[in-house]
Amino acid sequence: MKCIEVKDVSKFYHEKRHNKNLKILNGINVTVPTGTIYTLVGPSSCGKTTLLTCILGLQKFQNGEIKIFNRKIEFNKTSKFSHLIGYMPQQKSLPSNLTIFETLQYFGNIHLMNQETFYERFEMISKLFELPRKDKLIKELSGGEQRRISLAITIIHNPKLLILDEPTVGVDFEIRDKIWKFLTTQSKETKLTVLITTHYLNETEKADRCGFMKRGVLVAENSPNKIIQHFCVNKLDDAFIEIYSNDKTCFDDADSNKFETFSEEHEDLGINKDKIMIRHQVLKGLLLKEWHRIKRQKIDFVTIFIMSSAILGLVYILLGSFPNDLKVAVVLSENLQKCTINLNDKLSKFELCNNNTKLLCEFLNQMTDVDKIIYENYTEANIDFKHGTIFGFISLGSNFISSLIENNTKNIEIHIDSSKIFFKDFVNYKIFSTLEIFTKILKERCDINTNSMLPYMQVTDLQEISLNFDLSKFITINMLAMAAFITPMIYSGLIIYECRSEGIWERTYLSGVKVIEIITAYIIQCIFVSLLVTVEIFIFLIYVLNVDVLSHQFLIIFILFELATLGYLSGFLTSIFFKTLVGISGFCMGIIMIQFMASGIMWPLETAMIYIYPISYSSPLTLSRQLFQRYKAKILQSAPKGLSEHLKRVVQLVKSHLSSFHIDTEKDVILYSNDGAALMKKFGFLMNLPLHFSTSKNCNRLTLKRHKRHD
Template identity: 25%
Template sequence: MPQELALYGEFSINETILYFGWIYGLKTKDIKERVRFLVDLLDLPPGKRLVKNLSGGQQRRVSLAVAVLHQPELLILDEPTVGVDPILRANIWNYMVREAKEKKQSIIITTHYIDEARQAQTIGMMRSGEILAENAPEQLLKMYGCTSLEEVFLNLSQQQEIALKADTPTKSVEKQFKVRHEKKSEGLGELDEKRYGCCNRMCNSLTYCISCVRLRALLYKNSIRLVRNLPVLLFIFALPVIQVILFCVCIGNDPKDLTLAVVNKEVNYTNSSYLYCPYDFECTLSINGNQTIVRDWEYMSCGYLVYLDIDTINLEYYPDTSSCTKAVVEGKAWGCMYIKSTFSEALLERVKRIFLNNLLESVKHTTLSEIQVWLDMTNHQIALVLQRDILQGFDNFTKDVVKQCHVDSTLFRPPIRFETVYGSNRPVFTNFAAPGVILTIVFFLAVSLTALALIMERNEGLLGRSFVAGVTATEILFSHVFTQFIVMVGQTLLALLFMIAVFKVDCIGSMVGVIVMALLQGLCGMCFGFVISAVCTHERNAIQVSLGCFYPTIMLSGSLWPLEAMPKVLRCISWMLPLTLATRAVRSIMLRGWGIEWSHVYWGYVATCAWIAIFMIVAILIVKFKKA
C-alpha cells in the first residue's frame, strides 16, 4: 500500500476492489465475501460511492482494503493509519496482529505513531535514512532503560546528532543494523504458479505472458473510464465527422464569386454592375458555293462575356484600364480584362481571312482581336481557376458561334486531344486529397486516444500499483489496444460514411480494402500513441510531441501535394513514414479501382503492419525499462 492514493477516482468502491481482486487472481464470489468483511472492518462507505467523492481518510481506507484484499504472504503498508480515528486504528492493528499469527503473514508497516508500533514483533527506528535500532519493543525498552518507545527514539536521535557532528557512526547503528539474507522466500513463487495458471516458469522469466484474468480486469477498468466520461466519448465520435464535413465543404471545391474587373470599349460604360450590350446571337457568316457571305459582327465581346461562369466569376465594369488595374492593386478584384473597341471587327476580319485562305492577312488582325487580362497571382489556385474559366468560356463561345453557322467545330479545335485513363476531364482536388486526409484523421485521432493513457495512470499511481499487483507491460498495452480499437472502429466508419456516402467522394474500388487500411492505420496510430505515452512523463510533453508530429507527417506523406514535387532527399524520408505508402494505396483503390494484387496497394498494407509491430515492440520495451 503506497502512501499516495494510487486509485482511480472515477471508480466506485466496489469497482475498485473488484478490479484489484481480479488482478490478484481472486474469483468474483471470493471478492464479494472479502468486501463484506472489509466493509465492516474498515467502516467503509456504501460501495456505489465514487472514490473521488470520498474524504481523505475514507480514500485511505479503500486503499488499505485493496492492499489486504487477497491476504498476501508479504504485506507492505506505508502509514496505513494516517487520518484514521483511534477506534478504527485499533481494529486495523488487531486485524494485522491476528493475520500475522494465524495466517503466518509477514507484515511490514511504516508509521509516525511510535506507540502503535509497540504491537509489532520487531521495530526498526529510522531517522535521516539510517536504521538507528532494530529489535523487539520490550528489548529496546530494556536495552536503553526507557519507559516508552518515544524515549528510546529520542535517545537514539540525540546519539545520531552527536555522531554526525563528530562525523562518526553511532554504535547503535553499527551494532543493530545488519542486513541478513539467510533465508529465501519460496511461498510467493508457489502462490504465483497457483494463482496464475497460464504463466509457467519460462513465461514468468520472459515476462511476456498474458493472463486472461488480469486482461479482463484491465479491460473492465478501461471500459469504465470511457463510459464514465460520456461527454468526452460523444465528442470523440463526433470529432472525425466534424473534420470530414469541414474538409469536404471547405477544401477542393472551385472558389465562387471571384470579382473580375472588365473594361469593354465596344460599348459605352454606364455603371459597374451593369453594361448595356445589345448582342444578337445570329449567324453572321455563311458559305455559299465558292463565295463567302459575311454580315457585320457587332458586340461579339458581349456574347463572349455571357459564356463566363456566373457562379465562379462576378463581373464588375470599369470605364478604363487605369481604374480597372487599380481595383486589382487595391484587392477589390482578382483580375482585370480589357476588350478593345476593335474586337468584333478584328475578329470578323480574322475569320474571313481564314476562310479565304489568306493567313498572312489574318495574322495582322490577331493583335486587334486579342483580349488582355491582368491577374493577381498571389493566390495561385484562384488565378488558375480564372485562367481556366476565361479560356473555357471563349472556347464554348466560339464553338456555339461556329455551330450556328453550320461550320464543323473541329476546324477550331486544338491539334492535341486529351483523354482520361482514370478520373474525369475536370478533376476535383477533393478526390485527390480525400484518401490522405481520411487516413491522417484516423491516425492522429488514434494517437490522441492513447498518447495520454499511460501518463494519466502513471501520474495517478495506478500504473505502479498495477505493476506491483502482477500486471505486465504487455497486458496493459494490449488492454488499451482492445478498448481503444472499438472506439477507433466507430470513428473510422463514421468518417468514411460521411466522406463517401454523404459527400459522394469518388470511390470506384473496394470499400472493404479502404476500411481495412483505415483500421490498420488507426491501430498504427494507437501504437504510436503508446510510444509517446511511454516516453513522456508529463501530459503537456505528450501533447507537444503529438502536435509536433502532425504537420511534418501530413506534409511529407503526399496527402495534400504530390511526392514528385519534393526534393529527392525528402522524398526518401517520406517513403519511410507510416502514412505515405498507405495513402498511395488508398488513393489507388478509390480513384483507380486497383485491388490487392497491385504493388501500390499491397505495399501499403505491408508497410502499415510493419509500423504497427515496430511501435508496439518499442512501447513494450520502454514500459518494461521504466518499470525496472
C-alpha cells in the same frame, strides 16, 4: 524462518550536477520474522520508501541481498509472490473514474479470486473500514476515504505479507484504531506478516518489532518495550530523541528467536508456478477497467473520436471549393452594363449571330463564378487593380468578336494578381473554359466553323480540373489517411498517461499481472479503437462525400484500419518514452506535422530533396496516401487519356502556330524552332502534361515522358 531478510543492501543514485554517487541505502540490514508486525520509523528522506520498493523488486540495488519467504528477490521478478503480498504505496494509486466496487473487483479479478470469495471479502472489508456506498466514484471520495480504499485493495485477496507505506496518513483516529486491531488480530490468528512505515510513534508501540532508520542505515532494531527499557525512558518518543539526537543504537538479536515458530510453514505457502501465458480472468479484469473508464468519460471519448469526422468535414467545407465573387473587371468600348440575361435563350439566330455586341454579351454571360465589373476606361481599371480593389481585369478590343471569329486573339489582354497563385489559375481557367463554351455556341447557333479556332481550347478535357470536378472531395480524400492516423494516436497517448499518472500500472504489476497480459489487453483495445475509426471514416466517405466505394471497399477498410492501428501504437510508444503530458502532447504534434509535410499530403514529394525520401517512405501515411490517390481518380473522374491522344493534341497545336517542326511519334519527341519555346512551355503548363524541355544549338526538344496508366 524469517519472512523478510535484508542483508548489507546498498543503493545509490548518480548525481550529475556534482558528478558523484548519492547513497540512499548504506549497507542496511533488516529482519522481519514471520507472523509479526514490523514498523519502520525514520525522518523523511531517510530511505524507508526506497527500501520497500527494493524489497518488492521495483528498484535495483547495487549491493547486498534481499529474500522473501527464503527466496531471493530480483529486479522486476516478483510475480511469483504476487498472490502472497499486498502492497499499499504512499500515493493513493487509484483509478479515479471507477466506483469503489469496480476498483476492488478489478484487483479481485487480477488476483484470480472467485466470485463468492470476493463478495465475502468485500462485505467484510466494507464493514471493517466503514467504506462509503459501493457505487460512489473514487474521485468523489475524501483523502481519508481514498486511503481506506487503497488499504482495502491491499488486503482484498487475503495475502500472507502486507507491505504498507504510511497507511494511516489522513485517516481519522477511530478508523486508524480499527486498522491496527485488524492487523494485530490477523497477525496472531493467521500468521500475517506486516511491514509498515509510519511517522506516528504511538502506533509503533503496537508493533512486535520496530526499526529506526537514519541516512539509509538501520540504527536500532528491537521490540518497542526493549527499546524503551534500553534507554530508560517512559515513551518511545523519548527513545526516538535519544537515537536521533545522540546517535545511540539498540540491537537485540536474541529477541527475534521467539518468532521462529512458523519456519516450517514457508514450504506450503504456494509460490505461484502458473505457466499459463494469458489468464482469462486477468484479461477480463483489465478490459473491464477500461470499459468502465470509457463509460464514465463518454463525452471525452466521443469528442476525441468525432475529431476525425470534424477534421474531414472542415477540410471539405473550407478547402478545395472554387472561390466565389472574385471581382474581375472587363474593359470594353461598348456599353454592356445592361447585359444581364442569357441571350442564347432569348434571341433568334439572326439577332444573335449578326450582332457582335450581343455576341459579346453572350460571351460575358458564359463567364460564371466571378463578379464581373464593366469598365469603359483602361486607365481606371488599371488604377483599381494596383490598389487591390479588383483581383484582375480583362481588356477586350472593340473588334474582339470579329478577331475571335477570324482566329486572331490579339485583342484580348489579361491582367491578374500573380501573388495569389490559386486564384490566378482559377481565373485563367474560367477565361479559357468560357472561350471553349462560347466557340461551341458559335458553331451550334451560328454555323461558324471553329475547327481551327484556338486549338488549345480542345484540350481542356485533359486537365484534371474540369467543370464537373469537385476539388473539395479531391482534397478531403487526400486527408483521409491523416485523420485515420491522428485520432487513435491522441487517444492511446492520453489514456496510457492517465493510467500511469494514477499509479495503476505499478499496483497492477505487483498484483502479478504479466507483461504479455497487459500487452494483449492493449492490443484488444487497439483493435476496438481502430475499427471504430475505420467505420466512422468509411461512413463519412459514403454518406457525406457520396463516394461509391463498393467495388474497392475491402482495400479502403484495410488501409484505414492499418493507419488507425499504427496511430494507436505510435501514441502508445510516445506515452512510454515521455512522462509528462506536455512531452506527450508536444511529441504528438511534432509527429503530426512531420507526417503532414513528409508524406506528400500538403505538397508533392517529387519536389522534395532526395535525402527526404527515406524519411518520407518510413512514414505510414506516405504509401497509404498513394494508394488512396490511385483510387480517388476512379472515384472522382475518369482516367486521363492515353499518351497517343496527348500527342495528337500537341501536333495540332504545333501545326496551328509553328511554321517549321519535325515530329518523331515513335520516340514521342517534337523538334521545333526557338520561336515556339515559350508557347510550348505554356501549353504544357495548361494541359498539366509531363513535358521536358532541353535546348540545343539549332532547335529545342520537347519530350513527353511516358507514365503507366492506372486503371
